[in-house]
Amino acid sequence: MPELPDVEVFKRCLDARCLQQKVTRVQVPALSLLEGLTPQSLGRHLQGRRLRQTRRHGKFLFVRADAHGWLVLHFGMTGRLACGRWCGQAPHYTGALLRFEPGTYLAYVAPRKLGLIAWTATPASFIAAKRLGTDAAALSLAQLRKLAARRRGALKAWLMDQGAMAGIGNLYSDEILFQARLHPRTAVRDLDRHSTARLHRAIGRVLARAIAAQADPKRLPDTFLLRHRTVGDRCPRCAGPVRRIRAAGRTAYYCPRCQPAP
DNA sequence: AGGACGCCCTGTTCGC
DNA sequence: TGCGAACAGGGCGTCC
Numbered sequence: 463m464p465e466l467p468d469v470e471v472f473k474r475c476l477d478a479r480c481l482q483q484k485v486t487r488v489q490v491p492a493l494s495l496l497e498g499l500t501p502q503s504l505g506r507h508l509q510g511r512r513l514r515q516t517r518r519h520g521k522f523l524f525v526r527a528d529a530h531g532w533l534v535l536h537f538g539m540t541g542r543l544a545c546g547r548w549c550g551q552a553p554h555y556t557g558a559l560l561r562f563e564p565g566t567y568l569a570y571v572a573p574r575k576l577g578l579i580a581w582t583a584t585p586a587s588f589i590a591a592k593r594l595g596t597d598a599a600a601l602s603l604a605q606l607r608k609l610a611a612r613r614r615g616a617l618k619a620w621l622m623d624q625g626a627m628a629g630i631g632n633l634y635s636d637e638i639l640f641q642a643r644l645h646p647r648t649a650v651r652d653l654d655r656h657s658t659a660r661l662h663r664a665i666g667r668v669l670a671r672a673i674a675a676q677a678d679p680k681r682l683p684d685t686f687l688l689r690h691r692t693v694g695d696r697c698p699r700c701a702g703p704v705r706r707i708r709a710a711g712r713t714a715y716y717c718p719r720c721q722p723a724p
Numbered sequence: 725a726g727g728a729c730g731c732c733c734t735g736t737t738c739g740c
Numbered sequence: 741t742g743c744g745a746a747c748a749g750g751g752c753g754t755c756c
Binding site for chain 1: 725726727729732734
């Protein structure tokens with residue numbers, strides 16, 4: 463579930479509560495989450511150092527420790543960050559735990575262990591190695607047109623392709639397509655100038671509003687499809703039934719009246 | 725190249 | 741009521 467807006471909210475939480483704090487202890491209960499490093503090397507990287515800066519690219523969060531390198535976090539489907547005052551016990555499903563000098567902690571919580579913890583010299587080198595596209599929230603209309611020109615296949619898969627643009631997952635791709643009034647199976651090559659512009663506006667607006675709502679669907683306006691993403695619910699625009707299909711290997715919700723089939 | 729599918733993983737929901 | 745199957749989905753690998 464953590465898509466770009468969720469990760470941005472994690473970032474802001476970490477920025478507000480963990481930056482400038484000195485790491486006193488590192489524990490990794492979920493070893494399978496580590497990619498290319500051991501708990502020992504992670505401990506060496508972080509222990510005794512202060513967290514100085516964070517950056518987000520797509521669904522990845524980078525955390526720099528004292529001019530040394532960057533911790534990389536990806537949250538998979540159910541991952542999240544939790545921080546607070548250390549009271550002797552990490553939250554349930556903590557996959558990695560940082561404890562800080564003043565008696566606070568940062569926990570990477572991952573019930574399904576589908577996330578990733580890595581280390582990189584710079585965010586740029588990691589982004590290049592993973593072949594991630596431009597961050598979706600920073601994508602210009604000109605860039606989107608350029609990407610569209612060389613893309614075949616359906617819209618939904620394109621929006622979710624992290625190599626094309628980074629940060630959009632299943633839920634927000636549905637929302638973006640709904641706001642842009644485009645069917646998830648519309649071919650990218652069938653987009654005209656007008657609908658590409660509409661899509662670009664929808665990407666920017668949906669991501670910005672989701673971040674403003676702390677990535678909490680309950681805080682989003684009722685006009686969002688996300689609030690009605692269940693079988694039997696009704697489209698907030700036309701009150702017609704919401705439909706569920708399989709697209710790009712995922713469950714897609716859309717309004718067949720507002721998003722006519724290609 | 726893109727799409728369909730399986731896998732990872734486990735809590736939740738569904739159906740009999 | 742209870743239990744097992746199906747589902748949820750981000751990302752990756754495989755096959756067509």
